[in-house]
Amino acid sequence: MIQLGEHGAVLLQAQDVCKTYHLGETSVQALQHVDLEVREGEFLALAGSSGSGKTTLLNLFGCLDRPTSGRILVAGTDVAKLDPDALAEFRAATIGFIFQTFNLFPVLSARENVEYPMLLNKTPAPEREKRAKEALERVGLARFLDHRPDQLSGGQRQRVAIARALVKRPKIIFADEPTANLDKKTAVEVLTLMRDLNSSEKVTFVFSTHDSMILSLASRIFHMSDGRQVAAPETPHAH
Ligand SMILES: Nc1ncnc2c1ncn2[C@@H]1O[C@H](COP(=O)(O)OP(=O)(O)O)[C@@H](O)[C@H]1O
Ligand SMILES: [Mg+2]
Numbered sequence: 001m002i003q004l005g006e007h008g009a010v011l012l013q014a015q016d017v018c019k020t021y022h023l024g025e026t027s028v029q030a031l032q033h034v035d036l037e038v039r040e041g042e043f044l045a046l047a048g049s050s051g052s053g054k055t056t057l058l059n060l061f062g063c064l065d066r067p068t069s070g071r072i073l074v075a076g077t078d079v080a081k082l083d084p085d086a087l088a089e090f091r092a093a094t095i096g097f098i099f100q101t102f103n104l105f106p107v108l109s110a111r112e113n114v115e116y117p118m119l120l121n122k123t124p125a126p127e128r129e130k131r132a133k134e135a136l137e138r139v140g141l142a143r144f145l146d147h148r149p150d151q152l153s154g155g156q157r158q159r160v161a162i163a164r165a166l167v168k169r170p171k172i173i174f175a176d177e178p179t180a181n182l183d184k185k186t187a188v189e190v191l192t193l194m195r196d197l198n199s200s201e202k203v204t205f206v207f208s209t210h211d212s213m214i215l216s217l218a219s220r221i222f223h224m225s226d227g228r229q230v231a232a233p234e235t236p237h238a239h
Contacts, residue, residue, distance in 0.1 A: 007040060008039055008041050011042075011074070011172060011204055012038040012074055012204075013036070013072070014036045014037075014057065014060065014067075015035060016033050017071070018068050018069045020068045030053050030227050031053045032228050038206060041202065042206075042220060043194070043205045043217070044206045045222065046058065047223050048224035048225055054208035056227075060072050061206065063079050063087055066079075074090075074172075075094060077090065092117070094170055094172065096165030096172070096174070097165060098162055098178045098207075099175075099176055101181060104149045104157060104161060104164075106148065107148065110147050110149075110152065110160045111129070114135055114163045121168070131167050132163070136159075136163045138166065139193060154183075155182055155186035158179075159190065161178075170203065172204040173194075174206050177210075178190060184213065
């Protein structure tokens with residue numbers, strides 16, 4: 001595992017968090033009494049098989065949903081105490097997201113996709129263009145500014161999504177299975193880029209995966225099963 005040196009202050013806290021989804025008559029306990037602290041500078045992986053609660057936990061930390069019980073604190077703020085406007089502002093200023101399916105606008109160029117979050121927060125056009133270009137250069141896409149997503153490979157699309165998350169200079173980026181739609185080699189390249197950004201730009205990353213090769217790039221692993229933290233599963237012996 002990679003040693004990233006000392007980590008900073010506590011940035012995220014889940015305190016005794018439970019999340020229950022109701023589906024008609026039945027209910028699903030997606031998270032059961034989860035406690036987790038993430039410090040500034042970590043490159044933390046949430047690991048677990050499908051259905052273990054990874055996306056639910058990322059969505060709670062990302063303020064996209066609320067816990068059924070327990071508390072979520074982001075940068076010391078109890079997000080349940082923010083009204084919707086304050087929450088939206090806080091989220092836009094503090095948090096970036098990267099998704100499994102990239103979530104780019106198909107009709108927009110790479111540059112326009114990256115400019116989009118700055119359009120929402122009314123950054124002036126020259127500043128927008130400059131920052132989008134810089135972010136795309138930072139992820140190795142200087143030659144692809146005007147390409148649309150369908151003119152890019154999967155790995156390149158995810159790099160655009162990373163640039164888009166980065167351009168707001170968030171404290172933290174959440175990435176839900178960012179490599180699930182990439183081949184192994186590209187997956188490692190994308191994760192390595194995220195790790196480089198983690199150390200150079202001082203962005204904390206929390207990502208989910210069930211790929212053991214990707215897990216080896218994490219600074220720490222939070223193993224989950226059935227909505228709870230579990231000990232690391234034993235690795236099979238090679239004979
Ligand atoms: N919106 C939802 N409504 C009902 N059940 C859900 C919803 N989202 C997730 N679940 C259930 O919660 C559990 C955890 O899901 P999830 O957090 O998506 O796990 P993972 O990301 O590890 O695959 C699963 O049993 C899933 O079926
Ligand atoms: Mg998931």
